[in-house]
Amino acid sequence: MKIIVFLCFQLFSVILAENVKYSFETKYIDMPLDHFSFTSNKTFKLKYLVNDTFHVDNGPIFFYTGNEGSIEMFAQNTGFMFDIAPQFNALLVFAEHRYYGSSLPFGNLSYTSPKYLGYLSSTQALADYVYLINDLQHNYASNRHLKKLPVVAFGGSYGGMLSAWLRIKYPGSIVGAIASSAPIWQFKDLTPCENFYRVVTNVFEALGGKKCSETIRNSWSIIRALAANDAGKTQISKLWNLCTAIKTSDDIDKIVNWLLNIYINLAMVNYPYPTSFLVPLPANPVREFCGKINSFEYKDNIGLLKAIGEALTVYTNYTKTAKCNDIGGSMGAIGIQGWYFQACTEMIMPLCSNDLDMFEHAEWDFKKYSDDCFKQFGIRPRDENVPILEYGGKELGSASNIVFSNGLLDPWSSGGVLSNVSKKLVAVIIPDGAHHFDLRAANDLDTESVKLARLFHVQEIKKWLDKYYPNNLSVPTVTLKQKN
Ligand SMILES: *[C@@H]1O[C@H](CO)[C@@H](O)[C@H](O)[C@H]1NC(C)=O
Ligand SMILES: *[C@@H]1O[C@H](CO)[C@@H](O)[C@H](O)[C@H]1NC(C)=O
Numbered sequence: 418m419k420i421i422v423f424l425c426f427q428l429f430s431v432i433l434a435e436n437v438k439y440s441f442e443t444k445y446i447d448m449p450l451d452h453f454s455f456t457s458n459k460t461f462k463l464k465y466l467v468n469d470t471f472h473v474d475n476g477p478i479f480f481y482t483g484n485e486g487s488i489e490m491f492a493q494n495t496g497f498m499f500d501i502a503p504q505f506n507a508l509l510v511f512a513e514h515r516y517y518g519s520s521l522p523f524g525n526l527s528y529t530s531p532k533y534l535g536y537l538s539s540t541q542a543l544a545d546y547v548y549l550i551n552d553l554q555h556n557y558a559s560n561r562h563l564k565k566l567p568v569v570a571f572g573g574s575y576g577g578m579l580s581a582w583l584r585i586k587y588p589g590s591i592v593g594a595i596a597s598s599a600p601i602w603q604f605k606d607l608t609p610c611e612n613f614y615r616v617v618t619n620v621f622e623a624l625g626g627k628k629c630s631e632t633i634r635n636s637w638s639i640i641r642a643l644a645a646n647d648a649g650k651t652q653i654s655k656l657w658n659l660c661t662a663i664k665t666s667d668d669i670d671k672i673v674n675w676l677l678n679i680y681i682n683l684a685m686v687n688y689p690y691p692t693s694f695l696v697p698l699p700a701n702p703v704r705e706f707c708g709k710i711n712s713f714e715y716k717d718n719i720g721l722l723k724a725i726g727e728a729l730t731v732y733t734n735y736t737k738t739a740k741c742n743d744i745g746g747s748m749g750a751i752g753i754q755g756w757y758f759q760a761c762t763e764m765i766m767p768l769c770s771n772d773l774d775m776f777e778h779a780e781w782d783f784k785k786y787s788d789d790c791f792k793q794f795g796i797r798p799r800d801e802n803v804p805i806l807e808y809g810g811k812e813l814g815s816a817s818n819i820v821f822s823n824g825l826l827d828p829w830s831s832g833g834v835l836s837n838v839s840k841k842l843v844a845v846i847i848p849d850g851a852h853h854f855d856l857r858a859a860n861d862l863d864t865e866s867v868k869l870a871r872l873f874h875v876q877e878i879k880k881w882l883d884k885y886y887p888n889n890l891s892v893p894t895v896t897l898k899q900k901n
């Protein structure tokens with residue numbers, strides 16, 4: 418059985434209104450639509466958020482390189498920048514990625530045809546950030562001795578890839594980058610394609626025990642066998658409270674992908690306290706999920722599916738308000754469409770699954786992937802090598818001032834930079850950390866390893882800024898003590 422999935426870093430099924438903690442001013446800049454040609458002067462409004470409360474005098478700009486979604490959500494979940502801004506007197510800026518949130522170059526037409534969507538790429542997004550940074554440096558010009566305020570980039574996940582690539586491609590624009598959970602090596606031949614699912618499996622085994630991962634491993638063939646006939650399809654639909662009963666073999670693939678995404682997301686956001694980054698979840702959701710499976714005594718196949726159904730409520734119904742489970746759910750949402758388009762053009766991340774992990778066997782098949790892209794968007798990826806040609810793959814000898822941080826509970830750590838590349842390209846490991854844990858605000862339940870990672874970031878940022886400021890102008894850093 419072959420499954421080709423486009424994996425999203427995040428699922429934006431709900432815009433989470435709660436969890437709003439930070440405030441900022443919302444601004445827009447007229448941004449060239451196409452940075453790489455001179456045949457048109459068309460511009461669009463790119464949104465960015467500014468918080469200048471902590472900014473003093475020559476203080477630097479802390480710049481978040483937005484990812485695939487509304488920028489507010491990333492700003493609300495990147496409390497680390499707010500935590501350290503006071504000690505650096507920093508100006509906080511969060512830039513939205515083009516084609517997401519309200520930064521739609523062609524308004525509601527943006528997603529209607531490849532002719533409009535074609536300007537969605539990481540290379541255009543990086544050029545947007547460079548353009549905006551230059552503008553900020555003029556608008557917030559230092560009043561004493563500094564021509565331009567130094568800029569430090571921050572980003573998590575795809576945003577982390579962008580912050581690293583920003584430093585790699587445009588070292589004149591930023592002094593350094595904190596790239597958290599950035600799988601810049603999840604590309605062709607840089608990482609074995611089976612690593613991603615192996616990390617997910619390891620997390621479930623390590624935190625939830627063998628019974629949990631074995632239950633999941635055994636479930637796939639049971640689902641497929643049961644769903645082979647109509648009565649079985651109805652039974653599964655009832656068992657798992659599906660909003661729409663499954664009917665076709667496409668629906669079976671959908672349900673398999675739905676489960677797959679839930680398992681991946683549970684590992685990604687396995688934080689030690691309750692969060693509502695993707696959906697509202699309890700602390701340590703993998704342990705919660707597996708706890709339910711482990712305490713469910715099942716004797717037969719239907720029992721196994723019931724156990725999974727019970728455990729799934731940890732993810733689908735933590736607030737106890739879900740009426741039913743929508744397995745197609747967020748797939749039509751604009752953020753998701755945008756990411757699929759990117760996955761079909763530049764961000765081709767080969768993933769596969771073999772018999773050592775708890776998932777269905779799946780080969781990586783670029784041709785099939787390309788065909789699926791053509792079906793969905795009418796375009797094909799030019800070449801599997803594109804992201805490597807654009808960003809250098811592992812040839813990072815000339816790059817400097819990037820911290821790559823990765824939590825080992827995060828499936829995307831599979832494509833991350835996990836060891837020091839050079840003195841100036843360093844890796845920080847957070848063994849008990851999930852997806853960009855270190856970018857979150859300090860919390861009483863933080864682990865020692867994430868506190869250390871944040872301290873490391875602060876020290877590196879200080880080093881980069883020290884180099885930037887002239888000798889007679891001291892770095893506006895007050896103290897290096899980390900909050901909490
Ligand atoms: C900036 O963030 C701080 C900390 O959350 C908050 O107190 C302040 O009001 C914010 N400033 C603006 C201009 O929104
Ligand atoms: C772009 O704007 C400049 C300055 O206003 C103008 O001289 C030029 O002709 C414009 N180019 C195009 C292709 O419209």
Ligand SMILES: *[C@@H]1O[C@H](CO)[C@@H](O)[C@H](O)[C@H]1NC(C)=O
Pocket residue numbers: 525526529
């Ligand atoms: C876009 O919005 C305009 C006005 O708001 C509306 O008239 C038009 O039908 C919309 N087009 C699409 C493709 O949704």
Ligand SMILES: *[C@@H]1O[C@H](CO)[C@@H](O)[C@H](O)[C@H]1NC(C)=O
Pocket residue numbers: 658730733734737738739740741742
């Ligand atoms: C969610 O929980 C509530 C309360 O226990 C229950 O009534 C509802 O059926 C559950 N929904 C799903 C989809 O399981």
Ligand SMILES: *[C@@H]1O[C@H](CO)[C@@H](O)[C@H](O)[C@H]1NC(C)=O
Pocket residue numbers: 835836837843844845846
């Ligand atoms: C990378 O080097 C730093 C010292 O600069 C060290 O603290 C850190 O542990 C190293 N990272 C790894 C993954 O070994």
Ligand SMILES: *[C@@H]1O[C@H](CO)[C@@H](O)[C@H](O)[C@H]1NC(C)=O
Pocket residue numbers: 562887889890
């Ligand atoms: C620092 O040096 C620059 C040029 O070397 C000079 O213009 C400036 O006045 C000096 N600033 C202070 C605070 O001494």
